[in-house]
Amino acid sequence: MPATTDELLRMYRTMVLIRLAEERLVQLFAAGEMPGFIHSYIGEEATAVGVCGALRQDDYITSTHRGHGHIIAKGGDLGLFFAELYGKATGYCRGKGGSMHVTDMDLGILGANGIVGAGIPIAAGAALACRMRGLDRVAVAFLGDGATDIGVFHEALNMASLWEVPAVFVCENNGYADFMSRAAHQRIERVSDRAASYSMPGVTVDGNDVEAVRDAATEAVGRARGGGGPTLLECVTYRWRGHYEGDPQPYRTSDEVEEWKRRDPISTTEARLRAAGALDDASRDGVRAGALAEIDRAVAAAEAAPMPSPEEALEDVYVGIVEVGWS
């Protein structure tokens, strides 16, 4: 079932929100406001939004180091999100996680991950739990192309196929793993060809086409939910910015980047909505203004929020135990 115009509009709005939130983050980071690393999702919005468009709120996802888009697409609260990235006490993780560990159990966000590939078996295990509990939920593991080289990817997919867990492995093939182009880290035409090693359906889709992603995800999610087992879904996309903010990117040409910018998932969607008469300049501006206002509110709240007090570091290690601090 293709997306209705309403759905498309909703996805468009989310993509714009991600883009603008990321742009704001980039500015804040450059201004020295954000501690740690930032891995920008700009350019890949259609993947997160298309996939999450196929999910219910009670479905699970595991995210990655490049996870901001996933969090927002799954419905994450922008205020809690920004506060976390600022390291504030009011953040999603009370300031303990930061950019790479945003978690929202109410939305099925089982955490992002600082370890490449580590979320793959975790999502699959959550999918197994759903099946064992008789729930018709599914779990999506987001992962990069680089993550398909690490051992646990292989182990997790083999086990998923064996147990027919209701999982979808969404590979965001953005052409690079760190500074290494895909040709420099794996010799294989399509990432989705790796599904054959597990007799699992492998699908490749234009990751910059939110409708195509949403359709492919809907099919894979539907199969999983219906007991038909897991899918490896490759979304071919591109990261516009460096691996991390500050990456000088000597490993690629600006021509290559510009070429991909011409395939901007947001402009593409905008054009479609305009063609369908569902968007004009005014409503487009309205979408952007709405997103910006939301971001402004979130950032302002985050900035105003207190840093955690040092002793909060002692909590949340174990259920039922608070550690001893410096005396």
Add this chain to the structure above:
Amino acid sequence: MPATTDELLRMYRTMVLIRLAEERLVQLFAAGEMPGFIHSYIGEEATAVGVCGALRQDDYITSTHRGHGHIIAKGGDLGLFFAELYGKATGYCRGKGGSMHVTDMDLGILGANGIVGAGIPIAAGAALACRMRGLDRVAVAFLGDGATDIGVFHEALNMASLWEVPAVFVCENNGYADFMSRAAHQRIERVSDRAASYSMPGVTVDGNDVEAVRDAATEAVGRARGGGGPTLLECVTYRWRGHYEGDPQPYRTSDEVEEWKRRDPISTTEARLRAAGALDDASRDGVRAGALAEIDRAVAAAEAAPMPSPEEALEDVYVGIVEVGWS
């Protein structure tokens, strides 16, 4: 180039030697003479012998927990071998390694392994070294079907294809990983199909047909030696005995075992040699008698050899350091 009758006869002799040595080991183990575990290679002889028939003495192999056949096929010294399995000071590893760790650097045997799959990157790394050193050696990693599920298999093959290392990954698909049938541990028709994940040639061959194994190995080894990169070579075979000596094997039927015994790699070869006029009852008995005499000598020497003195445990941890013992 197919094997000459002479070569076939040589391979036959080695298979018989492995079979009879393993049978002796099984007896000794049952009689309580051997410490530790024993994983019998009986029934799989054609794989080790066919593969090693395609190798030079200076080529490398890494072996597995089920490694006795590899050691003997690569030219291992039966006396050092038995002495090691007895835990004697005169053994290959001075009694420190036992059945799972036989090593002979002069024969390129880089060690067996108690960790499933761990020898795969080690062989590939040795292959890389050969290439970097400008040597035309190749390295073979022996591995089981179960080992193709563990992460490092995937990582090692991906890197091997990327770097075109002169390695051959020989999967001895004997239908089981421990007590788990192949269908219980992976959902894929041929193990060799996994090669496609690395754009690597994947070949499946009858692992009980020593000529077929030798031919396929010769091709793969030749490709590797000539700079054509690695191959995943699946040899379909069967282990006649339990996973380890003492395994009650409730997980399979004796019919299944008997069926495979009818495809005994040694009888098959024998029949071919007879048809070629290269073997008759007398020479067959001669081969067996020769092997038994060699085994008798090795076992007698091993039995007569001294156990290591306790303090020898303190040596061989580091080059240049001897550890401190109990005072």
Add this chain to the structure above:
Amino acid sequence: MTRLSYARAVSLALAEAMEADDRVFVLGEDVAHGGAYGATVGLLDRFGPSRVRDTPISEAAIVGYSVGASLAGMRPVAEIMHMDFIACAMDQVVNQAAKVRYMSGGKASAPLVIRAGTGGWLSAAAQHSQSLEAWFTHIPGIKVVTGGTPADARGLLLAAVADENPVLVIESLSLYERQDEVPDAPPPYRLGTADLKRRGDDVTIVTWGAMVPRVLEAADVLHGEGVGADVIDLLTLRPWDADAVLASVSRTNRALVVHQAYRHGGFGAEIAATIAERAFDQLDAPVGRVGSLDVPVPFSPPLEEYVLPTAERVAAAVRAMA
């Protein structure tokens, strides 16, 4: 009371836990076949293949699936056949299971259990004989327990499954066949509480796991020589019962820590350092430590026997403190 082997006590506890709570399931290599060392015998017949899951040889995924399943409401109990193999799953144990709660600011928790068959005296050489508890006692976010008797193995495993945190349960393979009394009703075990296995006033011996019977043997010998030993079985290594240890040391004024793991850098160092620090004025002798020699575990029995600690060496260490 029933006489059970250690392995049978483990399967009893697993069955009890699965009976009591539908969310509990077991996974691991060969577990549906009873397990490589027989710790899961009978579970498949009783609970069926959905709750007793054979896995491929994929230690990282075994633990990773357990993390995910626990986050999503189940109570997985994963088996790692030999503790040495946990090296293949370290990221999932240490960077995922142990940290997910903290990194999420308390939002998520991963109540999973990892059972690991551990230790030497199997003539199984360097990759099948290690006691690696020190890797985990160093890591905040996971609990570590180990029983040295069938009854303790059962009680601790039940408590581990009931715990809301990830728990590593170390089982001594060399004790698997050992039989002992196990009470009919599962007694409550509190993680973090040590057990005084024997009482004596001259020295405190702190130990755990496979060394428990060996230390008790040594204590018998010492008793015959007129030396009385408090034998404290820690049971939980993280968090460990420092109060019990220090209370005993304040009475005996001498302490020895004994474990099977390599002595050098073993968890015994933490205990010894803690005693030496916090009981500084009470000690009549340096805190002793007995553990494996600083070499990998060798295959050949006389070598292995030399490298691993024995009752005799424990007794000798106590005598040297007199």
Add this chain to the structure above:
Amino acid sequence: MTRLSYARAVSLALAEAMEADDRVFVLGEDVAHGGAYGATVGLLDRFGPSRVRDTPISEAAIVGYSVGASLAGMRPVAEIMHMDFIACAMDQVVNQAAKVRYMSGGKASAPLVIRAGTGGWLSAAAQHSQSLEAWFTHIPGIKVVTGGTPADARGLLLAAVADENPVLVIESLSLYERQDEVPDAPPPYRLGTADLKRRGDDVTIVTWGAMVPRVLEAADVLHGEGVGADVIDLLTLRPWDADAVLASVSRTNRALVVHQAYRHGGFGAEIAATIAERAFDQLDAPVGRVGSLDVPVPFSPPLEEYVLPTAERVAAAVRAMA
């Protein structure tokens, strides 16, 4: 003498080692691009892609290939970007590299180097900030070294590459930008020998890695208070220079061990326990230990600053011993 950053000292040592010995090559994620933190800058241009190898994200294979290549005559230097990621390669490090010599009865050896970027103060949270040396100091068969200055980082790395054993080289990411004098000719470093970084008679402070500059800072402060500290930088953690430490303690009669790693179960416990045992009669106060609090490393700067040890806490610990 030249002023170099720690990162630049590392790339200098790599270039020197590669220049001196054709068998030396480097591999790891992004190393051909200079490395994620710039420790391999310039090597690709100078030595070419065969000896400077970018790898896929495959830590186990990075170490496994290194083991194989070292067995077959090469001298690999593998980079693990953050030490936390070594969790993905533990089997190859601990069960393979560290044991191949022993298991083969001395037939094989694996002269490889693993460089691991380590530690916190990066606001990188729990999976990118750990100091895990205690996992390896517990394991016989591998050596462990770590420098706290650019000169030491360079000298130790050269010695590690020249060593016939597998060596883990821990590099402190928080020191990477720190500049200091580096001698023109590479001085010989002997693994296993500690360096007395500062002399004083009142207390012995044993430390390493990222804590070296912090401890020296504390020693300055203490000096101003009339307390003189011997600051011993271990440099090699396995095998560690117990003689140097004990000699110092016999003079100062007080000892403090300081490391960035979690205090609980850290390698400091081994050192403290050893001092407490072997210098029992010489100690005027319990051996102190300062390390990270027993929690994962948090993201937010005030939390991280609270959890990791500081110069101030080191000074406070010494004052408490007076």
